[in-house]
Amino acid sequence: MTHQLPAVSTIDCRITGHALREARYSEMEELRVRPSPAGAPPMPPRFLRHADEHTIVGLHAVLDVIASKGLSAEALVGHAVVGAPCQMGRLATARVLVAMPAAGALAIKPHVVPQCSLHSLAGAVSVALGMHGPHLGVGGGVGALGEGLLAAATLLMSGGDPDCRGTWLVATEWDEEPALDDTATPIGDPLCRAIAVLLDATPRDDGDGEREPAVTLRVRPTHREKRVPFEAAGSSAIVALSRAITTALESGRSEAWTLACPWGVEVTLERRFHTRSLREAA
Amino acid sequence: MSGMKSMNRRDRAPREPVVITGRAAVTPLGCDVATILDRLFAGESGIREYIADERARTDTRFAGPITDLPVPPGVDPDEFKSLDSLEQYSLAAVINSLADAGFDDLREVATRPAAPRIGIVAGLGAEQMKFWETNSLGGGTTTFDACRDPMTVHRIAARIGLTGPAIATGAACGSSGYALALARAWLDAGWVDVCVAGGCDAMTATSIAAFYNLRALSRRADDPAKVSRPFDLARDGFVMSEGGAFFVLERRREAVARGAHLYGELAGIGMSSDGVHMVAPSTDPTQSARAITTAFADAGVTPDQIDYFNAHAASTPVGDVAEAASIRLACGDATDAIPVSSTKSMSGHLVSGAAAFEALVCLGAIERQAAPPTVNLDNPDPACPLLHVPHVARPCPITVTASNSFGFGGSNICIILRAA
Numbered sequence: 001m002t003h004q005l006p007a008v009s010t011i012d013c014r015i016t017g018h019a020l021r022e023a024r025y026s027e028m029e030e031l032r033v034r035p036s037p038a039g040a041p042p043m044p045p046r047f048l049r050h051a052d053e054h055t056i057v058g059l060h061a062v063l064d065v066i067a068s069k070g071l072s073a074e075a076l077v078g079h080a081v082v083g084a085p086c087q088m089g090r091l092a093t094a095r096v097l098v099a100m101p102a103a104g105a106l107a108i109k110p111h112v113v114p115q116c117s118l119h120s121l122a123g124a125v126s127v128a129l130g131m132h133g134p135h136l137g138v139g140g141g142v143g144a145l146g147e148g149l150l151a152a153a154t155l156l157m158s159g160g161d162p163d164c165r166g167t168w169l170v171a172t173e174w175d176e177e178p179a180l181d182d183t184a185t186p187i188g189d190p191l192c193r194a195i196a197v198l199l200d201a202t203p204r205d206d207g208d209g210e211r212e213p214a215v216t217l218r219v220r221p222t223h224r225e226k227r228v229p230f231e232a233a234g235s236s237a238i239v240a241l242s243r244a245i246t247t248a249l250e251s252g253r254s255e256a257w258t259l260a261c262p263w264g265v266e267v268t269l270e271r272r273f274h275t276r277s278l279r280e281a282a
Numbered sequence: 283m284s285g286m287k288s289m290n291r292r293d294r295a296p297r298e299p300v301v302i303t304g305r306a307a308v309t310p311l312g313c314d315v316a317t318i319l320d321r322l323f324a325g326e327s328g329i330r331e332y333i334a335d336e337r338a339r340t341d342t343r344f345a346g347p348i349t350d351l352p353v354p355p356g357v358d359p360d361e362f363k364s365l366d367s368l369e370q371y372s373l374a375a376v377i378n379s380l381a382d383a384g385f386d387d388l389r390e391v392a393t394r395p396a397a398p399r400i401g402i403v404a405g406l407g408a409e410q411m412k413f414w415e416t417n418s419l420g421g422g423t424t425t426f427d428a429c430r431d432p433m434t435v436h437r438i439a440a441r442i443g444l445t446g447p448a449i450a451t452g453a454a455c456g457s458s459g460y461a462l463a464l465a466r467a468w469l470d471a472g473w474v475d476v477c478v479a480g481g482c483d484a485m486t487a488t489s490i491a492a493f494y495n496l497r498a499l500s501r502r503a504d505d506p507a508k509v510s511r512p513f514d515l516a517r518d519g520f521v522m523s524e525g526g527a528f529f530v531l532e533r534r535r536e537a538v539a540r541g542a543h544l545y546g547e548l549a550g551i552g553m554s555s556d557g558v559h560m561v562a563p564s565t566d567p568t569q570s571a572r573a574i575t576t577a578f579a580d581a582g583v584t585p586d587q588i589d590y591f592n593a594h595a596a597s598t599p600v601g602d603v604a605e606a607a608s609i610r611l612a613c614g615d616a617t618d619a620i621p622v623s624s625t626k627s628m629s630g631h632l633v634s635g636a637a638a639f640e641a642l643v644c645l646g647a648i649e650r651q652a653a654p655p656t657v658n659l660d661n662p663d664p665a666c667p668l669l670h671v672p673h674v675a676r677p678c679p680i681t682v683t684a685s686n687s688f689g690f691g692g693s694n695i696c697i698i699l700r701a702a
Contacts (some may be wrong), residue, residue, distance in 0.1 A: 050550075090414060117690075151451070
């Protein structure tokens with residue numbers, strides 16, 4: 001190729017809400033049946049009965065955002081979801097593998113594939129809240145957050161669903177990947193963590209109306225040779241992202257870093273004042 | 283690079299067409315594209331007797347396994363044999379698709395003055411479950427240890443020297459279709475100059491048993507070639523298969539500038555979710571039809587311009603009826619003039635690899651000017667009123683094709699491919 005290559009774009013998204021949720025393994029059964037918080041739509045009955053731990057924590061993070069922002073069920077209909085779990089389904093698979101030698105196929109719960117695969121986190125959020133925008137899972141490994149940010153921004157930009165009104169990024173991880181005993185039970189009481197971020201295409205500041213602060217997320221991939229591992233806030237990029245969003249929103253301080261996943265994605269957070277459109281204000 | 287710009291959906295310029303310049307597949311029907319298409323258009327089945335693992339003890343007797351996969355060029359045969367089967371299938375299809383597009387030696391390509399940034403998006407929706415199971419049944423301890431292993435797509439990218447972003451997608455049966463969607467968007471954004479996209483799946487004992495226990499698999503035990511029967515009154519579930527396809531995507535202008543062969547244009551994509559159930563498709567076709575009409579609008583075509591429709595139709599009693607309703611709702615009166623077939627009747631269901639494989643079938647339909655058949659369609663279900671292509675391929679002019687993939691969680695995607 002000798003012709004000039006096209007520009008490398010960044011994609012800008014507005015963060016309209018976010019929440020960090022953590023839960024110990026010992027809390028999962030209670031969280032599995034806990035109703036939605038006040039201000040969030042109710043989930044279908046026994047919806048999380050077969051769900052993976054990542055889905056349980058991830059969906060509750062989404063519900064936290066919905067409750068805090070006062071989003072109605074109708075507002076969620078046009079939303080898309082990107083689920084970016086790290087090692088989701090390992091505990092469920094291990095339980096199957098422990099039971100299979102004795103019981104054969106009967107040991108394999110039919111829900112293990114639909115509930116514990118890469119797509120399942122995003123699928124559960126979409127189904128629980130009746131969303132009609134596209135949903136997909138990305139990543140699956142240690143770089144899932146970076147891959148999720150890139151995929152969510154891509155969905156917002158590409159317009160694969162022109163009716164899409166917002167995109168959720170839900171990234172999950174075990175704080176430390178748990179070792180399992182012979183019965184596939186985690187040793188200790190590991191902590192599962194999720195961040196839910198609601199993204200919107202950045203509006204233009206060209207109208208009259210109330211101006212409000214919001215954090216703009218700017219992302220683009222980088223070349224592998226330029227990557228810089230992001231290791232702030234210990235080893236959890238999820239915690240770091242949550243703190244950075246809060247900091248940018250409260251103090252106006254911009255943050256920029258590169259997530260390794262294992263190539264790179266540059267992420268910049270800036271506080272900007274947006275003019276609420278008439279539709280938003282309504 | 284000419285600089286950097288910021289964009290969002292409202293700023294998007296008219297799209298530079300994205301074309302397919304390389305293709306490769308690994309399927310139960312063969313591992314080279316010409317053989318696969320020859321067999322498919324001849325109505326041959328890739329389904330055979332197959333037991334994934336005696337330890338699972340399922341009653342499922344038939345599947346579509348990969349056999350005789352050649353070692354791809356540049357890979358040590360012993361090392362290739364040591365790889366997990368899913369990585370073998372994916373690596374072979376990725377390397378062969380790049381070679382088909384003229385990117386035989388990526389290390390050399392990387393030394394060029396304006397070396398293209400090559401990324402990869404791989405629909406690998408069940409790779410970890412597959413990896414953990416294989417490791418554990420093989421005596422390994424990875425599943426129970428506190429370790430995090432690199433993902434298949436990253437291993438492949440590192441092995442062959444891709445310099446752009448690499449990402450895995452999971453959208454159940456639509457996984458590889460979403461991979462194509464993201465890849466096209468990355469080309470639009472200028473994030474890559476070339477993008478390998480597609481997906482693969484590999485069968486395991488637990489995946490077969492899980493689908494069996496969901497009552498999603500056929501329980502027929504007669505002729506393996508007759509088990510997968512989309513749209514037929516006697517259908518009773520799908521047949522698991524493995525493999526998939528990968529493509530090389532480029533912006534048309536650059537592909538033409540370098541003299542690449544153009545197999546077709548990735549002209550339109552539409553995506554939606556039912557938002558109803560984690561397993562069952564919605565009986566309301568509104569959302570799946572919306573994915574189809576969105577794809578039409580994205581491609582700038584109307585239903586009467588669709589020359590062939592590759593249905594998702596996996597041969598399940600509920601799913602095939604729901605899809606027929608979706609197609610009718612989206613295409614209206616034009617439905618009765620659009621040849622529709624389900625090639626899962628011959629390939630079985632490649633799950634994560636299905637959408638990409640069926641995109642390959644659409645390219646084959648354009649190339650051969652014929653609609654491939656739905657075999658075993660002896661008694662079309664009146665609840666699936668479509669212009670079927672039973673038993674034998676139908677020669678007809680084909681310029682624009684559509685392909686559906688609908689998956690668990692109510693995930694819907696429709697892909698429009700057009701002659702380049």
